[in-house]
Amino acid sequence: MVSAAPLAVPAAPPILAAQGLGKRFGHFRALSGVTVDFSEGGITAIIGPNGAGKSTFFNLISGAFPPSEGRVLFRGQDITGRPPHHFARMGIAKSFQITNLFPHLSVRENVRVAAQARRVRFAFFRDRAAYPELTERAEALLAEVGLGDRMDRLARELAHGEQRALEIAVALAAEPTLLLLDEPTAGMSPEETRDMMDLVQRLAETRTLILVEHKMKLVMGLCRRLVVLHQGELLAEGSPDDIRAHPEVRRVYLGTRA
Amino acid sequence: MSAPLTRIAAAEDGVPAARPGSGRTGRWLRRAGRHRVALTLAFLLILPWIAPYQALAVTILVLGLYALGFNLLFGYTGLLSFGHAAFLGGGAYGCGIAIVRYGLHPVLALVAGTLLATLIAAAMGVLAIRTRGIYFAMTTLALSMCVYYGFYQAESFTGGENGLRGINVPSLTLPGLRLSLLDPIVKYYAVLAVVGLAVWLFSRLLSSPFGAALEAIRENESRAQACGYDVRRMKLVAFVLSGALCGLAGALQAIHLSIVPIETMHYSTSGQAVMMALLGGMGTFFGPFVGAATFALLQDGLATLTSHWQLFVGAIFIAFVLFLPLGIWGEVLARLRRAGW
Amino acid sequence: MSGITIGGFPLDLIGLQLVTGIALGAIYVLVGIGLSLIFGLMNVVNFAHGAFFMVGAYVGVFLYGYTGSFWVSLVAAPLAMGLLGLAVERVLVRPLYGRGIDDPLLLTFGLSYVMVESVRIAFGLTGLPFGAPPELRGAVDIGIGYFPLYRLFLIAFSLAVVGALWLFIERTPFGLVIRAGARDPQIVQVLGIEIAKVWLAVFALGCALAGLAGILAAPLQGVTPEMGIPVLAEAFVVTVVGGMGSLAGAVLAGLIVGIVVAMTSLVAPDMTKMAIFALMALVLLVRPRGLLGRAGALG
Numbered sequence: 001m002v003s004a005a006p007l008a009v010p011a012a013p014p015i016l017a018a019q020g021l022g023k024r025f026g027h028f029r030a031l032s033g034v035t036v037d038f039s040e041g042g043i044t045a046i047i048g049p050n051g052a053g054k055s056t057f058f059n060l061i062s063g064a065f066p067p068s069e070g071r072v073l074f075r076g077q078d079i080t081g082r083p084p085h086h087f088a089r090m091g092i093a094k095s096f097q098i099t100n101l102f103p104h105l106s107v108r109e110n111v112r113v114a115a116q117a118r119r120v121r122f123a124f125f126r127d128r129a130a131y132p133e134l135t136e137r138a139e140a141l142l143a144e145v146g147l148g149d150r151m152d153r154l155a156r157e158l159a160h161g162e163q164r165a166l167e168i169a170v171a172l173a174a175e176p177t178l179l180l181l182d183e184p185t186a187g188m189s190p191e192e193t194r195d196m197m198d199l200v201q202r203l204a205e206t207r208t209l210i211l212v213e214h215k216m217k218l219v220m221g222l223c224r225r226l227v228v229l230h231q232g233e234l235l236a237e238g239s240p241d242d243i244r245a246h247p248e249v250r251r252v253y254l255g256t257r258a
Numbered sequence: 259m260s261a262p263l264t265r266i267a268a269a270e271d272g273v274p275a276a277r278p279g280s281g282r283t284g285r286w287l288r289r290a291g292r293h294r295v296a297l298t299l300a301f302l303l304i305l306p307w308i309a310p311y312q313a314l315a316v317t318i319l320v321l322g323l324y325a326l327g328f329n330l331l332f333g334y335t336g337l338l339s340f341g342h343a344a345f346l347g348g349g350a351y352g353c354g355i356a357i358v359r360y361g362l363h364p365v366l367a368l369v370a371g372t373l374l375a376t377l378i379a380a381a382m383g384v385l386a387i388r389t390r391g392i393y394f395a396m397t398t399l400a401l402s403m404c405v406y407y408g409f410y411q412a413e414s415f416t417g418g419e420n421g422l423r424g425i426n427v428p429s430l431t432l433p434g435l436r437l438s439l440l441d442p443i444v445k446y447y448a449v450l451a452v453v454g455l456a457v458w459l460f461s462r463l464l465s466s467p468f469g470a471a472l473e474a475i476r477e478n479e480s481r482a483q484a485c486g487y488d489v490r491r492m493k494l495v496a497f498v499l500s501g502a503l504c505g506l507a508g509a510l511q512a513i514h515l516s517i518v519p520i521e522t523m524h525y526s527t528s529g530q531a532v533m534m535a536l537l538g539g540m541g542t543f544f545g546p547f548v549g550a551a552t553f554a555l556l557q558d559g560l561a562t563l564t565s566h567w568q569l570f571v572g573a574i575f576i577a578f579v580l581f582l583p584l585g586i587w588g589e590v591l592a593r594l595r596r597a598g599w
Numbered sequence: 600m601s602g603i604t605i606g607g608f609p610l611d612l613i614g615l616q617l618v619t620g621i622a623l624g625a626i627y628v629l630v631g632i633g634l635s636l637i638f639g640l641m642n643v644v645n646f647a648h649g650a651f652f653m654v655g656a657y658v659g660v661f662l663y664g665y666t667g668s669f670w671v672s673l674v675a676a677p678l679a680m681g682l683l684g685l686a687v688e689r690v691l692v693r694p695l696y697g698r699g700i701d702d703p704l705l706l707t708f709g710l711s712y713v714m715v716e717s718v719r720i721a722f723g724l725t726g727l728p729f730g731a732p733p734e735l736r737g738a739v740d741i742g743i744g745y746f747p748l749y750r751l752f753l754i755a756f757s758l759a760v761v762g763a764l765w766l767f768i769e770r771t772p773f774g775l776v777i778r779a780g781a782r783d784p785q786i787v788q789v790l791g792i793e794i795a796k797v798w799l800a801v802f803a804l805g806c807a808l809a810g811l812a813g814i815l816a817a818p819l820q821g822v823t824p825e826m827g828i829p830v831l832a833e834a835f836v837v838t839v840v841g842g843m844g845s846l847a848g849a850v851l852a853g854l855i856v857g858i859v860v861a862m863t864s865l866v867a868p869d870m871t872k873m874a875i876f877a878l879m880a881l882v883l884l885v886r887p888r889g890l891l892g893r894a895g896a897l898g
Contacts, residue, residue, distance in 0.1 A: 113471065113473070121488070128466060388887040392642070395704060400839065404872075566720055580691070580706070
């Protein structure tokens with residue numbers, strides 16, 4: 001595992017960089033000219049009101065679809081337009097906003113098959129049980145996200161909050177150094193939200209996290225940096241204190257919500 | 259963006275086969291799942307003694323292998339192909355041509371047929387895999403029609419409209435062994451030796467990491483991709499393997515019938531694979547053989563009553579889609595599972 | 600004029616073959632639009648589309664025998680297939696919404712067996728001969744030579760139908776609902792329109808177009824119970840070449856397929872059937888989404 005990097009190593013390139021990212025859907029400009037650097041370690045939150053382009057931005061930096069303009073760099077390397085499975089193999093994992101699991105597989109198999117993706121793919125003859133390290137890893141991850149007693153259930157049988165946790169375990173199974181989370185607390189009860197935020201904080205101890213969040217209050221306390229999008233453009237970025245004090249942010253975001 | 263929904267995703271309690279890693283299956287079903295090859299072979303060993311007549315048992319065996327190969331793609335990878343006749347036909351023609359035109363040993367002819375089907379599957383797969391979801395069904399259908407017309411035109415090799423005739427294999431000579439295939443029981447067990455091997459290989463494939471990845475693709479294609487699977491390549495490999503299994507079935511059929519009718523390659527033969535997989539229960543290990551037996555018995559039984567048996571086959575198929583989407587074996591498994599077996 | 604040749608073929612022969620291709624293409628256009636319309640709105644591939652084509656042709660031929668009027672057939676065949684489509688959607692397809700995307704496809708596949716076999720029972724295995732009606736027989740000079748009147752009529756009539764369909768979809772309130780529904784069924788719900796009724800109507804419309812194509816094609820080849828099978832495969836080629844659910848794409852691709860068939864039958868008659876699929880393979884390699892794919896479902 002990559003340990004949490006010290007706050008500022010001068011020469012190291014940012015773990016992820018968006019350079020002038022833009023996306024058009026037909027005539028609709030969902031995002032334009034967003035340039036942001038994400039440095040190694042800690043949590044960065046991408047926030048903004050509905051329709052700000054958060055999800056589009058998330059999908060671009062996670063490789064779900066290619067940008068119409070601009071580039072995505074991972075540790076200085078241009079990865080724009082590469083297929084999604086390349087992102088995973090480079091160590092970028094993501095969880096989806098809508099629960100996105102393997103519904104008819106067991107909870108254990110969900111994580112095991114994800115862990116397998118980076119190790120063995122085209123093995124046609126050996127039994128999958130012949131790779132006990134994958135099963136062990138899956139079980140360890142499930143324990144980490146609090147699903148240790150649910151491993152034999154089918155993914156579709158879990159409660160919503162549990163599915164979100166499983167979602168994270170599936171993402172972690174790919175051994176990411178960079179973890180992207182799209183609204184991890186969407187649709188959760190207050191208790192589930194609290195558990196999820198605790199989990200997010202624990203995960204960030206050993207990885208870099210970028211998360212999209214709709215609820216600004218939730219992330220203010222735990223993230224190191226915030227990126228604020230508004231109407232498809234970058235509005236502001238900085239520490240939580242900077243953002244709180246930012247007049248534009250106050251106007252468009254806090255103003256409309258408070 | 260979501261993966262094409264499969265019948266499994268749509269079904270109520272659609273956990274398909276007892277398979278490693280799937281939870282909440284009772285003790286007995288788990289045990290049966292571990293010995294699925296042995297149980298399947300046990301059924302096939304006694305099949306000629308319970309089938310109405312022995313030639314029908316061979317037909318069920320061959321069709322079962324055809325449905326099994328189809329099920330790898332439909333039931334386990336979640337891809338609905340309407341072009342598998344090209345592989346059954348490719349295997350049949352490859353084997354038949356090897357025997358009739360080149361006088362090859364039947365075992366080598368089986369290999370030749372399987373190889374030809376594999377090549378056809380690779381060529382079709384490269385193109386078809388570029389489309390997704392429902393378009394995959396349309397594209398595979400169209401491409402298989404192309405193969406059909408190709409074989410139809412290549413009359414000097416395939417016999418064209420009249421089919422390929424004269425694939426006579428009265429006996430099989432192996433080192434230290436001479437089997438008369440004119441005896442239907444000997445023929446059945448000779449074919450079963452090949453089918454049994456294929457069933458065992460198929461089971462290994464399903465249990466392998468690759469099989470696990472295919473299930474992941476069926477369950478959720480975009481998720482599998484985000485995990486790091488090269489979904490397109492894996493689908494192509496599954497397509498080719500599926501084609502190879504169906505090709506082997508075709509090669510066996512050529513020897514069984516001693517003729518390859520051009521209809522073997524026709525769209526309706528592709529539809530037959532779809533019907534058998536659905537009647538038996540897609541995504542179940544034993545379902546294809548149940549589906550093949552059901553189909554063969556239906557066809558055989560109805561054909562003695564009416565020349566319009568296809569009317570009833572179509573109606574029964576519609577009823578299955580509407581009311582029994584898990585298929586016969588899938589429904590049996592689901593009920594046993596609910597009962598805590 | 601007649602002195603010029605291309606690849607050994609006189610220019611006017613090529614011109615005539617081109618018009619033949621357009622006439623053939625007109626059939627593909629009608630079949631392809633019906634398929635695309637249903638698919639674009641409902642995400643349903645109608646595997647019985649070829650069977651609707653065939654039954655439409657039989658209904659038309661049967662009524663022609665009774666009334667002696669091709670015009671009656673031309674109205675009755677699509678009408679009958681539209682009604683049959685209504686029943687099929689309402690009774691068989693509707694229970695499947697919300698289930699897997701493959702289910703309606705499988706169901707209509709089974710339905711095609713029932714339809715083909717029913718026609719065999721009613722009209723026999725061998726099919727019926729059918730020629731152009733007397734008022735549309737003969738040939739007209741179109742400048743580059745004489746051309747069968749019926750094929751000219753086929754082109755003109757299809758053009759009128761496609762034009763009317765275009766006006767209907769672009770200029771009427773119901774067309775607006777169809778366009779909106781193809782983009783997002785929820786929008787239609789928000790507008791206070793029951794999407795189920797729109798689906799019912801569109802499924803019937805698609806089937807009616809298949810039936811119309813069937814009776815229009817009947818004078819070219821006669822009718823047989825199996826005539827819908829190659830048409831289904833060719834309609835799939837049209838939708839794949841034209842682009843996923845695009846009506847304009849279906850028109851363009853239908854014409855291209857027709858012309859490719861006509862030109863191949865001039866150069867290499869044996870390869871005619873293969874040429875259609877080679878065209879599709881080429882499009883899949885170069886532009887997998889189809890010629891006009893993705894430009895909005897009905898754009």
